[in-house]
Amino acid sequence: MPPRTIIYTGKGGVGKTSVALATARRCARSGLRTLVISTDPAHNLADALERDVANRPTPCGRRLYARQVEAQEEIEQHWEAVQRWLVNLLADRGLDRIAAEELTVPPGMDELFALLAIKEHYESGEFDCLIVDCAPTGETLRLLSFPDAAGWWLEKVLPLERKLVAAARPLARTLLDVPLPDDPVFEEVERLVRGLGELAGILRDRSTTSVRLVLNPERIVVREAMRTYTYLNLYGFPVDAVVANRVLPPEAGGDYFAPWRALQSEQLDLVREAFAPLPVLEAPHFPREVVGTRMIDRLADALFDGTEAHAVLHDGARPELSDDGDEPVLRLPLPLAARGDIKVRKVGLELVVRVGPHKRTVVLPDSLAGWAPAGARFDQGQLEIRFRRRETALAQAR
Template sequence: MRIILYTGKGGVGKTSVAAATALKAASEGKKVLVMSTDPAHSLSDAFDEEVGPEPRQMAQGLWAQEMDQSSMIEEYWAEIQNYLTAVFEWQGTTDVAADELARLPGMDELFGLLAVRRHHREGGYDALILDAAPTGETLKLLSLPDQMSWYVEKILPVQRRVASIARPLARRTKALPPLPEDSVFAAGQRFYDALAEVEEVLIDRENASVRLVVNAEKMVVAEARRAYTYLNLYDYGVDAVVVNRLLPETVRDPYFEEWRRAQEHHMRTIRDSFEPIPILTARLFEREMYGLEALSELAGEIFDGADPLEVMFRGETHSIVKRDGGYEVVLSLPFVEKESLELSKRGAELLVSVGSYRRNILLPDSMARLAAAGASFEDGKLYVRLKDAS
């Protein structure tokens, strides 16, 4: 199954782009499901037709779904929720409030990702297009399996043994909170295993891709660059950047000239930051883009005859490895000469120029204090060393 996850800063038009991609693929003979994992569902608005918690056919070969967490709670969270509710009630929380508190923040998006696992296992579609939450929430979710792994592997077994010893005492006294039964620990393990399986599906770069949707605006581009850095760190493949709502060339009113110059400036930043990843563009239309006809027009603008399900880029534009007490940023730059290299670093930004090739790389925040300590070429790759200046 081909999986494409669209994310971007809120308001950039990622729902319309996701729906347009699915419609384009379906028009070319594929069986496609577009699914929203964002709690603020917008697919119904994009199609101008009601979309429910179960897949609903919107056009020939195209289904849409807006996730409802209630169907997923019973499968993945019921045992844990019952225990958490008991703990909150032991603390004096009312029944209704305890039940609500047991549904942790972010559960909607999380269960949306678990629905990816279900559809992947069932294999009922050729492609799954995900309209994900804005970048910040999506990055937290995609990094969750890595963050949970140490706890599940190291701490959970110890807690399970301690609970089994202390549980008889807790049952005899009300001074201790209820301790989880073995079934709760088992449910936690199943929950983690399901998340880890989703991660395996989404980091398969031959079949799964992330696409960043941006507008040519300063804050939007900055967030997209940051998102790309962290997606790389967690091994998720970005195969395209979609720049949405560009002013058309036909608009030449002086009122828009300053806006046009700003967009041109931000487009240069986008190219410097993301190439050789393909950069797809769509103009700002003269109307709102909802309904099948408008979405089809948007898809034609973005893909311009290309296959929307193609893996448009494989690999990374750069990678970061830890080495010799510091880090190396590795860029693939075949056929360059060392003499043409220019290198500078400002805070968390690394700027690399080789002849006409220019890259503006946003590093993780933890590397902002490091200084560039040299560079070298080896087998067509540029290695930029970063070390603590002190």
């Protein structure tokens, strides 16, 4: 049976690591063999646990393991052929080999390999629960959207490029003195891209995977979380809860804290209204830093009072393609989106949906090859796109 997978993300500094560890310890106490894994380059698991955590599952208690993914080690293991070819290419052009090695890992590649560690443990069968402490929101969204783009590149570009390189290799050796990539390089790239596609399937499996948004009840943080919720729905990743962390308790006394409590109360009301019907789990601002197992367990008790930490806490709306009379209709949930930020276009059997700076390419079934979008409507957080047969749409356009 696949492991229950819970991914925590949110703005930097909101307490994702503490919440992830609290969830993991509660899952382990429930009898589940649990791994908490950090894919954030700024690892904090070891600091919060007050013990060493390696780039492999490290025992941290009964049925509990932790891992801080060291991306450089992952790159050396999975990117060796590509890196070797690039280093040789740059060195042949006169660049110092040390500098060449630094240039052979594109920005973001380290975080990407860290994310693939989720797939590794998901498929291993070693654990009942995977709790993921992700990078801050912006980086997480960029990485979570990458599998879709990578799948398109694998299907459309890589086969053609491989054929062209194979044909050009003898000419390049003879005339250009340029080492073109060989089969191991292409195979390594294909493995990476296929792995990303499989990871996307894992992350969208609502029966096993959930994303939880961590926020503090502060205006800027809440607004970023609201945008993130929209984008996660755009990519089809199921969100089952919001965690409101560091809520000032009523006993935080004195006139100094009164304005902060009032501001937090206002923002909590907004969170409950905006994210409904998602459950909002609340944790107080403790008088001590959440470091060490005692404080982490206090946080777990506050968050999951009467709730199973590993449960699917909400099963929301999902993308749906259905027939409405004689016209197919695609419905995409985009909660909290603004109508003016949404743009839609169809290219062949691909529907490109853009919301603000983020876009998703939805591959349509072959049965819609002869259909064209006849109109789109956005209402109550749901985008509805209707299709008509191409000849009918063209006749009506005339």
